[in-house]
Amino acid sequence: MPTLVEAVSLLAAVVATATGILVVRRRRTSPLALPLAVMMFGASLWATARALLHVAQGSVPATVALHYLVFPGAAAVAGATFWYLAVLSGRRLSRRAGLLLLVHPVLLVVALVLDPVHEWFLRLHVDGTTVTVGAAPVFWVHTAYCYALVVAAIVLGLGAMVRAVPGHRRVFAVAVLAATIPTVGNVVTTLVAARSENPHLTPAFLLVSAAIWWWVERFGGHSAVVPVTTRQVLDVLDDAVVVLDPRGRVLDANPAARALVGAPDGSLDAHPDAPWGAVLDGDGAGPDEGTLTTATGAVLDVRVTPLTDAVGRAAGTVVVLRDVTELERLRAELVDQATRDGLTGLHNRRALGQRLAEAVDDAGRTGRPLSMVLVDVDHFKAVNDSHGHAVGDAVLAAVGRELAAATRDGETAARLGGEEFVLLLPGVTATEATRRADDVRARCAGLRVPSGRAPVRLTLSAGVATLAPGGTADDMLRAADDAMYAAKDAGRDQVVGAAEPAS
The missing domain is CATH 3.30.70.270 (Reverse transcriptase/Diguanylate cyclase domain)
Structure with a gap:
C-alpha cells in the first residue's frame, strides 16, 4: 500500500500533468501558456520522482536515478516560474534572456551525468540496499539559483500587481501565491529533512500549487491574456500625463506628454533641475488649471490634481494635458461667425x-x-x-x-x-x-x-x-x-x- 506521502506526490504529478496538457494547447494564442506548461511538467517530474523514491527503496540504481531526476524538475519549475511572471508583468523575454535561462538546466544535466564519478552535486553513501544522500557544493549553488529565480519572479509579480488596474490585480495575486507556496514549502521541508528522517513534503506543496493553476486554467482563463497594467493604460492615452514631485519637478511622464511638450530628445526637463513649467511656457512658473499656449503655439487644456500621502502631506501633483489647438480654433471661428x-x-x-x-x-x-x-x-x-x-x-x-x-x-x-x-x-x-x-x-x-x-x-x-x-x-x-x-x-x-x- 502506498504511504500518504507517495499518494500525495502521485496526485500532485497527475494534477500538474493534467494542467500542463490543458494549458499547452493555448501556446499559439497566449504568451503565458508555454511557460506555465513547462512549470507544470517540471512539477510533475519533481513529484513523480519523489513518489517513486519510496517505491524504489531496495533498488540502489533506481533510487540513485530517482534522486537525480528530482533536480531537473525543480530547475524547470524555477526557470518557468520566472519566465511566466516576467511575461505576466508585461515584459517580453528576448532571445538572449531565453538562452540565459537555459544555461542552468544544461549545466545541471552535465553536473548530474558526471556526478556519480565526481560527486559535485550529491554525496551518495550506499549501505546494502540503503542509499543515504548528502549535499555537495554544486547542490547548494543549484538551490540558491532556483530560489533566486523564484524570488525575482515573485518580486516582478508583486511590482506588476501594484501597477495593474484594479480588475487585474487578482491575476497577479493568484500567480504570486501559486509560486510562493511550493517555494516556502520546499525551504521548510528541506531544512526538516536535512535534520531528521522525515520524508520530503515538497510534493504536497506542489499539489496545492498545481491545484491552483488547474483551477485558474479551468475556470479563470488567466493564460489567455496578459493583464493590463496602469503603465500600459498611460502609455496608450492620447492625453499627456505628467507626474510632479512637491517641488514641481518631473518624476514621470507618459509618451503622449513627451511628444506634446517634450524637448527634441524626448525629455521634459531642459536640464536636471529645470521645473516643468520652464519647458511649457519658458518662465518656470507652470500653468494654472485651464488653458495654456506653448511656445510653439499649441493650446493645451490643463487639469491639475494634487496628491497627498496618508497623513495629508503634499506628495506631488498629477497634470493632465490635452492638445485643444484645433478645438480652440473652431471655437474662435464659431464665436466670430456668431458675432x-x-x-x-x-x-x-x-x-x-x-x-x-x-x-x-x-x-x-x-x-x-x-x-x-x-x-x-x-x-x-x-x-x-x-x-x-x-x-x-x-x-x-x-x-x-x-x-x-x-x-x-x-x-x-x-x-x-x-x-x-x-x-x-x-x-x-x-x-x-x-x-x-x-x-x-x-x-x-x-x-x-x-x-x-x-x-x-x-x-x-x-x-x-x-x-x-x-x-x-x-x-x-x-x-x-x-x-x-x-x-x-x-x-x-x-x-x-x-x-x-x-x-
Whole structure:
C-alpha cells in the first residue's frame, strides 16, 4: 500500500500533468501558456520522482536515478516560474534572456551525468540496499539559483500587481501565491529533512500549487491574456500625463506628454533641475488649471490634481494635458461667425450691443470721449428695385469694406441692419468723428458698383453723436439716428453732427 506521502506526490504529478496538457494547447494564442506548461511538467517530474523514491527503496540504481531526476524538475519549475511572471508583468523575454535561462538546466544535466564519478552535486553513501544522500557544493549553488529565480519572479509579480488596474490585480495575486507556496514549502521541508528522517513534503506543496493553476486554467482563463497594467493604460492615452514631485519637478511622464511638450530628445526637463513649467511656457512658473499656449503655439487644456500621502502631506501633483489647438480654433471661428454679419463681414447687431455697453462703461470710468457714426445708404430701396438684390448686396458689401478700412484698433464697424451701419469710436471727439465720417462718405461716393446696366453710384447719409457725461448707449444711438435723418432731410450725401452731446 502506498504511504500518504507517495499518494500525495502521485496526485500532485497527475494534477500538474493534467494542467500542463490543458494549458499547452493555448501556446499559439497566449504568451503565458508555454511557460506555465513547462512549470507544470517540471512539477510533475519533481513529484513523480519523489513518489517513486519510496517505491524504489531496495533498488540502489533506481533510487540513485530517482534522486537525480528530482533536480531537473525543480530547475524547470524555477526557470518557468520566472519566465511566466516576467511575461505576466508585461515584459517580453528576448532571445538572449531565453538562452540565459537555459544555461542552468544544461549545466545541471552535465553536473548530474558526471556526478556519480565526481560527486559535485550529491554525496551518495550506499549501505546494502540503503542509499543515504548528502549535499555537495554544486547542490547548494543549484538551490540558491532556483530560489533566486523564484524570488525575482515573485518580486516582478508583486511590482506588476501594484501597477495593474484594479480588475487585474487578482491575476497577479493568484500567480504570486501559486509560486510562493511550493517555494516556502520546499525551504521548510528541506531544512526538516536535512535534520531528521522525515520524508520530503515538497510534493504536497506542489499539489496545492498545481491545484491552483488547474483551477485558474479551468475556470479563470488567466493564460489567455496578459493583464493590463496602469503603465500600459498611460502609455496608450492620447492625453499627456505628467507626474510632479512637491517641488514641481518631473518624476514621470507618459509618451503622449513627451511628444506634446517634450524637448527634441524626448525629455521634459531642459536640464536636471529645470521645473516643468520652464519647458511649457519658458518662465518656470507652470500653468494654472485651464488653458495654456506653448511656445510653439499649441493650446493645451490643463487639469491639475494634487496628491497627498496618508497623513495629508503634499506628495506631488498629477497634470493632465490635452492638445485643444484645433478645438480652440473652431471655437474662435464659431464665436466670430456668431458675432459677424454674413454679407459684409462686419460685426453684427448683437456684437455691437456688447461692445457699445463696454465702451459706455469705460467712458464713464475714464472720462474719455466716445463717439458714434450712424450711416445709411441713400436710396437703397431704389437700387434693389432697379438692379435686383444681388447688386444691392454688392453695394452693402462695398460700404462694409470702406467702413472696415476706416476703423482702427479698439474701434468697431458694424452692420446695424438693412442698409444701416455704425462706427463706434472710443476716445474720439465729435469733431474728429465728423471728419472721419465725411472721409468715408467721400470714398463711398467715388465707388462704382457693377450691374447689368450702367455702374451703380451710391451716396451715404451719416449722423454723428458723442456720449455726454452720465449718458447711456440708447441716448447716443437716438442722437446719432436723429442726426442721420437730419442729413437726409438736408439733401442726403452728407454728415450731420448731433446738436449737442447725447445725454
